[in-house]
Amino acid sequence: xxxxxxxxxxxxxxxxxxxxxxxxxxxxxxxxxxxxxxxxxxxxxxxxxxxxxxxxxxxxxxxxxxxxxxxxxxxxxxxxxxxxxxxxxxxxxxxxxxxxxxxxxxxxxxxxxxxxxxxxxxxxxxxxxxxxxxxxxxxxxxxxxxxxxxxxxxxxxxxxxxxxxxxxxxxxxxxxxxxxxxxxxxxxxxxxxxxxxxxxxxxxxxxxxxxxxxxxxxxxxxxxxxxxxxxxxxxxxxxxxxxxxxxxxxxxxxxxxxxxxxxxxxxxxxxxxxxxxxxxxxxxxxxxxxxxxxx
Numbered sequence: 001x002x003x004x005x006x007x008x009x010x011x012x013x014x015x016x017x018x019x020x021x022x023x024x025x026x027x028x029x030x031x032x033x034x035x036x037x038x039x040x041x042x043x044x045x046x047x048x049x050x051x052x053x054x055x056x057x058x059x060x061x062x063x064x065x066x067x068x069x070x071x072x073x074x075x076x077x078x079x080x081x082x083x084x085x086x087x088x089x090x091x092x093x094x095x096x097x098x099x100x101x102x103x104x105x106x107x108x109x110x111x112x113x114x115x116x117x118x119x120x121x122x123x124x125x126x127x128x129x130x131x132x133x134x135x136x137x138x139x140x141x142x143x144x145x146x147x148x149x150x151x152x153x154x155x156x157x158x159x160x161x162x163x164x165x166x167x168x169x170x171x172x173x174x175x176x177x178x179x180x181x182x183x184x185x186x187x188x189x190x191x192x193x194x195x196x197x198x199x200x201x202x203x204x205x206x207x208x209x210x211x212x213x214x215x216x217x218x219x220x221x222x223x224x225x226x227x228x229x230x231x232x233x234x235x236x237x238x239x240x241x242x243x244x245x246x247x248x249x250x251x252x253x254x255x256x257x258x259x260x261x262x263x264x265x266x267x268x269x270x271x272x273x274x275x276x277x278x279x280x281x282x283x284x285x286x287x288x289x290x291x292x293x294x295x
Contacts, residue, residue, distance in 0.1 A: 019158075036190055037150065044067050046198050047070065049072065050280075055279075057080060064197075067197070070086065072092075080224075090126045091126070091131070092128065092180040092183045096136050097137070116140050123147055124148050128152060129151040153173055157174060189271045198273065199277055203255065204279065208220070215233055
């Protein structure tokens with residue numbers, strides 16, 4: 001009995017502290033008054049870059065194309081970018097916003113940056129408000145008038161559910177998005193989509209890394225890779241420090257936990273998230289085959 005009371009009290013105190021710290025962060029870091037464009041329909045497709053997306057694009061491309069689409073990160077480097085002509089693109093990774101033409105000139109981000117310059121249709125690019133003055137965003141806006149940038153407040157918000165959902169709904173803060181896919185789902189819900197189908201969300205990173213001399217090597221495999229991917233050293237380039245196994249599995253935990261949070265928030269807004277990926281380790285959302293749907 002006493003143990004149960006202690007645990008409830010401890011949880012209450014922790015959630016209260018989270019509300020206070022989240023509120024302070026929002027007051028300092030969030031931009032008030034940011035607006036997202038409304039949904040153009042009730043259904044959308046969110047495309048991750050996992051290897052299984054190749055299967056989905058072969059099998060379900062007609063369904064994917066008929067809905068408004070969200071793509072992420074380096075999807076633009078795929079031949080399917082021109083075929084699908086997605087209406088929405090989301091960037092969250094901090095590497096895009098420290099990128100420049102001198103000290104942080106990563107090859108894959110450079111390739112994405114150059115390809116964005118040539119996009120020939122109107123596309124909405126969603127980025128954190130903190131990235132508004134980055135080299136990547138400032139120069140794209142100058143180079144290509146087809147790109148319309150929309151900002152969102154990526155200020156991690158925690159606490160009681162009534163509090164977090166209020167903050168999420170008003171765009172003042174977000175759930176922790178360890179993977180860009182979670183931010184896509186958040187944006188899709190807040191724009192008003194009622195059925196959100198996920199494709200290419202393998203999330204099978206644990207299958208792709210190994211230890212060599214106590215350093216983690218990973219084969220970062222994507223659906224658009226043309227050649228076998230060689231393992232590379234996992235290193236925190238932003239903070240210039242070693243990444244450990246503990247760091248990796250904590251990151252995995254945060255990624256999968258975000259989908260549990262997202263499922264609850266989506267339901268509170270009358271939205272449903274369905275996982276139509278050919279392969280996926282995400283267990284928070286109902287798994288569906290497109291042939292089973294009535295969409």
